[in-house]
Structures are given as structure tokens and as C-alpha cells.
Amino acid sequence: MHTALALHWQVGPILPWLDLFGIAVFAITGALAATGRGQTLVTATFFALITGVGGGSVRDLLIGVPVFWVHDPLVAGVCLGVALLVWWTPVRWWQGAALAWLDAIGLAAYGVFGAAKALDFGVPPIPAALMGVITACVGGIIRDVLAGEPSILMRPELYVTAAALAAGSHVVLVALGVPPNFAAPSAAIAGFALRAAAIHWRIALPAYGRAR
Template sequence: MPPELLPVFAPWFDLAGLAVFAASGALAAARRAQTMVTLAFFAIITGVGGGTVRDLLIGAPVFWVHDSRAAGVCLTVALVIWMTPERWWRGAALDWFDAIGLAAYAVYGAAKALRYGVPPLPAALMGVVTACVGGVIRDVVAGEPSIIMRPELYVTAAALAAALFVGLTLLGAPAAVAATLAALAGFALRAAAIRFRLALPAYRGRR
């Protein structure tokens, strides 16, 4: 992928994913009537968790350690949730925001991995790691069943976005076009899963 094109869309995809996942982390604490400190902690570990694992695996500097905007976004989101009434965050609204963040972060993670010379298949997997690991950490710390242990199309949507971005890039598509199409495809699949309760078939063992 031409590295000069990455900065065109990367900051927006990165910040979108950070904000949405930080919100889901803060809400996990808010729904248990926790303190502002706990909300901030959950926002940070959820927002930066996937990107941290990705950067460690691809040998990149851990992004939020070198860029204060990441922690700033997470803390701001936690503060907003802390100061707003619970009724604002009920219903499926957060699921739709999460779908946006999932697709954006999957594309961003794959793009960064390619930029650091990771081969195509592992780069796509790094997109999935970026999009999903923060939520896994949130669920483990909160003592909830992890999203990856449910059959609904969640990780699959991240995989579609990341794989499509890598595939389009290999075919020579401009990075901005590849990123936009891949993110839209990932979001569309996740949105369909939310709207129509789509799920993968579960393992039933031998019969």
C-alpha cells in the first residue's frame, strides 16, 4: 500500500474506532454504577486494547504511548458518559456506533500492518485483532461472556472489512477507495446481523 496515502484516512478511522470502543468500555462500568475512575479505566483498556496488541505483534511503537490524542479521546468519552443520564445510552444505539467502529478499526489495523511490511494474510488478521481484542479485554475484566463466544456476526464483520481492504489493495485500488469500500462492507454485514439477528451455525458435535 502506498504509505503516502495512509494519513489521508487513517486518523479518522483510528479516532472513530477509539471513541466507539471507549464508549462501550465506559458503559460496561456505568451500568454497574461504578466511579468515574473505573469508567475511565474501562474506556482506555477497551479503546486501546486491540491496537496495543497489534502494535506489539507487528513491531510498531505502541500508538497511544506516543500520541496523547488516543488517551485523550478515551478519557473524554468516559467523562461524557459519566455526566449524561443513563437513558441516553439505552437501546440499540451503541450497537450501531459499535458497528461503525468495528469496521473502521478493522481497516485501520490491516492498513497499519501492511505499512509495516506484514504479509497480506497476517495483515488482515491484524485488522481483526485491532477491532476485536479491546472488546474481549473489556468482557473479561467485567466478568461478562465475551462477544467472540457468541455466534452473532461480529468477528466475521471485522474479518470481511480487513480482508476486503487487503484484497483491494493487492489489486491496486487506491488506499482511500479500498478503505472506504471495505469499511462500508464490514459495517453493512454487522448492521444486517444487528437488524436481522444473523448468526453463524454453532458446532453441534458428532451425531
């Protein structure tokens, strides 16, 4: 049976760092969602954990493997650490568009790792890309629901599309024979670039009824 640490060795040295980076960034957005509403450190820590591991947990349950963060000694500590970071640092560090940009970075990194892990466990290419999208998006959906915010799925600008580009690009590049160590950062950059463009220029897909 695979473990999270064994998987890290199999998919190469770049992907596990993308995984932890995506978890940390999403955990920061969760902590910010709590602190921005004047909540306690306990609430901020819970938001950080549930946002950081939510998408990956759903992915692992769908793939049928042990939930990654339960068997990884680093993940829960990373989420706790970033919650403490947000709690003890000046508010001005996290004002403005910090949440959106951090979320964009995590979206791309986590989408790639989710697709890579699905491929490693023998999931076919298209479902593997969808596992990447789930990995990247579900944590943010949980965060928004708990915070009483409109879900990321209901926002007009490109979001899920950027996750799909990151995950899908990785799957395609690997299928073409590109080594995962090169495919992963390339796909993550593509997903982040699309999300960054959507944030900056407010790019959105046509809404139902407006496309006709």
C-alpha cells in the same frame, strides 16, 4: 522508525480519522460497560482506555512497533473525553441497543485501520488482515472479561466475521491497486453492513454439531 503520526501521513488523510473514530467508539462502549454497572468515573475511564486501545496495543506488539497510543498525543485524551461524555450525559442517550451499534461502527473502522497499518509496516496480506481482526476484536474481549460478560467470541451472531470482512476487503482492494483513501471507507462500510445485518436479523454462523 515509524511513529503513529508519520504513519498517518503515509496511509493518507482518511485512515487516521477512521483510527481515532474507532478508538472513540470502542472507548464509549467501555465507559458504558462500567456506568451500566454503577461504577465510578475512575472505573469508567479505565474501561474506556483499555477498550479503546486494547486491540491496537496487541497489534503493535505483534508487528514489533512502538505501541501507538503511548506515542500519540491524542488517543489517551480521546478515551478520557468520551468517558467524561458518557458520565455527564443523560442515561437515556445510551439505553437500548446503543452499545451494540456503537460497537459495530468501531469494529468496522478499527478493523480497516489495523489491516492498513500492518500493510504499511510490510506485513504480508493474510497476516495483515488478521491484524485488522485482532485490532477490532481484542479491546471488546478485554472489556467483556473485565465486566464479567460473555465474551464477544462466544456470541452466536456474526461479529468476528464482520471484522474479517472489513479488514480483508481493505487488503484485497489495496492489492488490486485501489488507493487507500477509497479502499478504507469502502471496506469499513462493508464490515459495518454485515455486522448491522447480524444485529438486526440475528444472523449467525452454524454452531458446531448443528451444521451436519
